[in-house]
Amino acid sequence: MAALRKFLDYLYIAAGALAAICLVAILVLIVAQMVARWSGGVFPGAASYAGYAMAGASFLAFANALNRGAHIRVSILLNALPAGPKRLLEVWCFALAAAVAWYFTYYAYWFVYWSWKFKEVSQDQDATALWIPQSVMVVGGGLLAIALTDNLLHVIFKGNHRITRDTVDEGFEV
Template identity: 45%
Template sequence: MAISRLLDRVYDAAGVLAGIAMIAIVLIILAQVGARLLAYPLRGGAQFAGYAMAAASFLALPHAFRRHAHIRITILLQALPPRPRLVLDLAGLAVGTVIAAWFAWWAYDLAYISWEIGEVSQGDVAVAMWIPQIAMVVGTALFAVALCHTLIETALTGRGFAPEGDGVLDAAADR
């Protein structure tokens, strides 16, 4: 399906952004170390590294989920016959979709309120809080979309999303 490939590209793009955020963390920390060696403290380094860590964490959610990189306890699913396994997998995806959508809504609400009231950070550098919160909104919204996408895909194909082989690489290769 073309829309499935498009969505997977969007999740991959979010994963790339998460990787860039992780590189930013390394660069910020290296800049802080270098600044300390030169006896010139770098203001806000820990603050911006924290924002990048949050961005990396939230933006990686949809990419990691679609690649079976999240921790998932499948011992029960693997012990069931195919039909009950599929039903339980669909139920888990449905519950996960609802929870992720709920979280995305409240993340959006938090960022909107921060923007509306002009909330700024209390760190060394004043930053409008809605700016770093955008990564949380985008990451959780894309995670909800990825869960819904997987729920629909699983329901249409009848193939469970949970890995069935010896490891996640087997399941990822089968998709």
């Protein structure tokens, strides 16, 4: 189990690092497009590539953000409940969220499959095969589903979730 735990933690961190790389790619693409305009040139498809990188950054960051407490969780009710009902409510919340994430990932997979099968391409100047940027949506959704299931199992078997609070959030407590 320790090896699986280590692998999952590495997977979440790696996805977060890839999301950060996507953000840097957005910056590079926008600067390259600006330089092209200033020099009288054209960078066709830069806006589309930046959009793909933004989607990649969003979806790849989901699992890492969940485990670092960066997702919005309304904890007012949870903090007001005693331990037993709190645990049941957390199980229900994680189970529902995991089910929705797995549902999304399943249908996102088929969305990508049919884009690949029909050889769909972007309508912009880049004419990118759409299954390529759409695949990141499946990977990110799958990682989020795994992270939610991981937290669900942790609540069921250990009694608490694995979500930690960022130190930035802790600095603003009153």
